[in-house]
Structures are given as structure tokens and as C-alpha cells.
Amino acid sequence: MATRRDGNGKVEYDLRLYVAGQTPRSVQAFANLTKICEEHLAGRYRIAVIDLLEHPQLAKGDQILAIPTLVRTLPEPIRKIIGDLSNKERVLVGLDVRSTG
């Protein structure tokens, strides 16, 4: 399993947030995500926001159905969280942040 660590040996996170246009739900999800990441993964995360309205072909690669979908591409394995990420606890569990933190 591919994992990338920062200078302190901590696991770095690559995240992708799939949205479809600037809907309130997408905006909400992005805000929730950055907040959680700043709190728990400060300095060791990257977020790429992919707007499927602009790049519909990208939906296939990560098997995106639901919007918004957050995909953790690193560390592996790939995990997905769908929804507006309003429940912080579930996001942390979903990203498996606690155990690998």
C-alpha cells in the first residue's frame, strides 16, 4: 500500500472532492472538509476539487455517482465519503484519520 509521509514521519493525505457546479451543498462540503483537515491534518493534506460539470469524463475513474463525494487517494486503500461532510466524527472515521494519525 502506497503511503506518503512528511518530514515528521506522519502520513500525508491526498484528497479529491468531486462536486457538480457551485451548489450550496458543494460549497458546504468544501467548507466542512477544510475545517476538519485544518483541525486534524494541518500541513499534511492536499485537496483537489473536481467539478464534474467541467470534466464529466473524470467521474468514471473514481466511480463517482453521488455528489458531493470525497475520495481519499492516499494513503491507500481508496476510501470514499459521500454527502456534505456535516458529521465530523463520521468523516474522521471514513478517512481513517484517528488510527493512522
Next chain:
Amino acid sequence: MKLKRNSSQPTERTLPKCPTGIAGFDEITLGGLPRGRPSLICGGAGCGKTLFGIEFLARGAQDFGEPGVCISFEETSDDLAQNAISLGFDLKALERANELVIDYIHIDKSEIAETGEYDLEGLFIRIGSAIDSIGAKRVLLDTPEALFGGLNDEGVLRSELRRLFRWLKDKGVTAVITGEKGEGTLTRHGIEEYVSDCVVLLDHRLQSGVVTRRMRVLKYRGSMHGTNEYPFLIGQKGISILPITSLGLNHRISDDRISSGIPGLDEMLEGAGFYRGSSILVSGTAGTGKTSMAAHLLNAACSRGEACLFFSFEESPDQLLRNMRSIGIDLGRWIKKGLLHIHSTRPTTHGLELHLVEIHNLLEQHKPKVVVIDPLSSLISGAGENTGDLTNMVLRVIDRLKQLGTTGFFTSLTSGGRAAEATEVNISSLVDTWLLLRDVESDGERNRVLYVLKSRGMAHSNQLREFLMTKNGVELREAYLGPAGVLTGSARLAQEAREREEESRSKRESEDRRLALSRKLRAAEAQILALEAERQAAELELRSAAIQTEERRNAAAEQRAQMARSRKVDSSPKASRPSVREAGV
């Protein structure tokens, strides 16, 4: 066929339809699926839903110039392509030609967590981009119900599916949505509520270990459609729903006659044989010579250079050839010439539908003029207890043959206990000519007799005829009636001997009589000759007597004249004298 009309006005003109290209389906629905609307195909596992959808797309792309999108929730595109190849569709080639897009949507609950609100816009975008990439007119969703297994929020799913179907309609694509049958509902999650324009139910049933597939159009809003349950087949060319053409009895018929290959039998059928394109049933108990009669017909047809097909459900081709050689019919040479094809299968190898498919395919392939199915009755084991299915199948075969103008010859085994006039397949009313072969037991032997129970459109013989299996084939014998009915076997031989004896005796007698009469005639002739001689003699005598009289008279007249001259009588009245004299004679 029953037709249901949902509205009082015929609406086919106003409701555009999208031909599926699936054999038979477009006939049943009078044109295909509703164009620009979603249709639901539902049924149990393995009933052919996906195949229906794939064929809809592939035929649309191949035959109707309508590109398609397949959104598969269950199988990967490689799996789909592989499965479709066995049914004659090359999905990969269609994809390369930009006629088809296959998108495999995989959803794995174990790697997805849900938190907060979401919708399925991603799915919409994927389908939308697939449609737009090739300008698709047809969409297959197989089966969106899989989403219920991957996502927890059923409420969201339901409303999103409803939105999806409406969205597809707005896009103007003709969509096929498959759904697995649930308990008591058409689909497991009840998505039929959202797809209400056209619902087709597929089904396969196991009867006595043999599967029969059926299809029914449950609902077709705004259109007439056949409401019956139709058997369908999945063969090498995809789905075919039967009947393809038997919606009417309108096949063209022929006045042509073809020989049965048995001169005596032809004689019983107005001396001309069967009608070309008619269906002939030969029924009889075991060993009455049904197959041999079939061989005669084939032999005659092949001699005319016509292609023939023999479906044998009991004998292998080799066995058949050997057995027919024993009665002097060499079918092997026709096989070598490519005129005759023998197709041997066990009736139990597969269900009725596949037998039907095989028959249909071989008919297509060989285009025969004469087809023999021997015996029809053995297919009963394929039909299970439901012989109605077999009757149905036979009807379809007969229909097909009639459409093609092909003569069909079916044999049927009747078991001893049954009434002779009842075939187990109950198809007697479907056939045009029915020959009955029977064993007659008398004087300690069994002999075969044949009669024509019916033959539509001809004045056939009503005689019971004995027939023999000789090394020159089947031969019909004269019918002899005895006090106990028709005479057969040795009784017939004895009768024949008696008649021969009778004949020679009467021949002798008449010869004797002829001789006697001719003798009598000759005697009479002799008598006539004798009398004639007598008559001539008498005539001669008569004539000489007359001459003597004349001479005497002349002499007397001369004497008188001399006397007158000597008396010097005046000679002036001499002229009147002869008249006086003559008056005096």
C-alpha cells in the same frame, strides 16, 4: 391473438415507436418500445433481461443507426462483451465504431461512508456525458436497483431514480431499464412505480427439469399490444420471440403435388401424392413403419433434387442410414450430394424452446423443401407434463413451414392403450394429411395396415390397405375384405391364391366354351355350303328347262311358217301376225 387497447382511439399513429430489432417483439408490440420513454424489463435471475437490453442496443446500432449507451451496474464491460459474443453481437467493435458506450458503474459499500446530504448528480453526469459523446438514442440501465445495495439512504435513491427516469425522458432517449423480480412485486425495490409507460415481464419456468422461457407485455401505455404469454428463445442470434409470423392464417398455399415416394400411397391420394407445403402426420404404434414412410418421402424429394432436413430424435444418422438401407433406400448418397441433412438429438438434451430454435436455425440455414420430424411424440419428455406447450411448439413449427412453403412430415408414436385416432401431441387438427398405421392381429400374426384418416383438399381413398416392408421399400397391397374385415398377411395370401385359382378355372371354362361354339359355327358353315351347292344345281336345272321350252316353241313357230309358205298364204297382213301370235302365246 388477443389485443388490448388502452384507449378507445387507435394511438399507434400518435405514439412513436422504437423498433427493438428483436425477432418477434416488434410484432407483438406493433412496432417496438415507446420512443423517447423508459421501459422496464423485469424478471427473475437469469431470465434474459440483460440480453434483451444488450440486443436492443446492438440492433439499434447495427440495424437502425441509433447509437446506444449501456450503463451496467452489475457486469464489467468486458464481461458484457464476452457474453454478447456468444449471441452474435460484437460489442467491442461497436464501441470502436462509436456506436456504443459501455460504462460499468461499480459501487462498493465497504469503501463508502455516508455523511450528510448528497444526490446522484455524478451518475447523471456520467450518463449524460456517455450519451453526448456518441449522440446516443438508446440507453440501457442494467440494473439501477444495484444502487440500493451500495447506498444507505433509500429515500434519496428513490427520488433520484425517479428524477433519473424523468431526465432520460427529457433527453429524448429510448431507455430500457432492467429490474430483478422481487417477492410480490415486479422489481425488488419497486422501481416499476417510476417507469410506467411500458413494462415487459420475462420469466423462465422449470418443468420436469426443462426450462421454458416466456415473455409478456404487462403494460404498454397508449398502445395496443399482444397480451399473451409468448415463449421465447435465446439462441445464437439473440432473442427470438415466437410466434414470429403466426399472427394470422394467411400463408400462401400451393396446388403442386409431391409424391410420397410410395406409388400405392400416391394412388390413395388421388394418384398424385401430398400437396406441397402441407403438413403430414403419420401416427402409429411402435414398429409400424413410420420412419420408413418418412424415408420414402425424403428419397423421392431428393431424387427431384430438393433439399431435405431430417430431425431424428431417436436414431443417430448412421443407424438411420443402415436401417433404411435394409429396405432398399439409400439415403447416404443424398447426404453426400448435400441434399439431405440429418440432425439427430436426444429430445431431453434441452428444452422445447431450444429444439425450436434449432429447427428454426436449420430451416434458415438449409432452406429445405421437405422436413421430417421423427418422432414428434418423443418431444413430450421435453415438454414435461405440459403437453400444451408441445402442441404450441408444433403449431409454431407448422406455421413456420407453411410460411416457407415447406412440406412437413411428422411421425407420432401412439402407445398401445390409446385410441388410434388420438395422437399424444393433440395436433391432429393442425395437420393437413393424417396417415394412420396400424397393426392388425389375426390368425396368429401381426400385419401392418395403413389408411388415410384425413387429407384436406383431396378425394382420398377410404380403403384400409395392407403394406409390406420389402427389401425394395414399402409396398402397398390390394385390400381384401373378408368376413372379419380387411384380410392381411397369410389370410390375404390365401385369398390371393383362391382368387388365382378361381381365375384360371374360369379361364379354362371359357376356352372350352369358345371351342365348342366355334365347332358349331364351322358345322353350320358346312351346312350352308352344301345347301348352296344344291341351290345352284336346282337353278341350273331350272334354266336348262326354260331353254328347252323356248327351243321347242321356236321350232313349232318355224314349222307353222313353213306350212304357211307352202300353202301360199297372202303375205300382206304379215305385220299384224306376230302380235296375234304373241297374244296367243
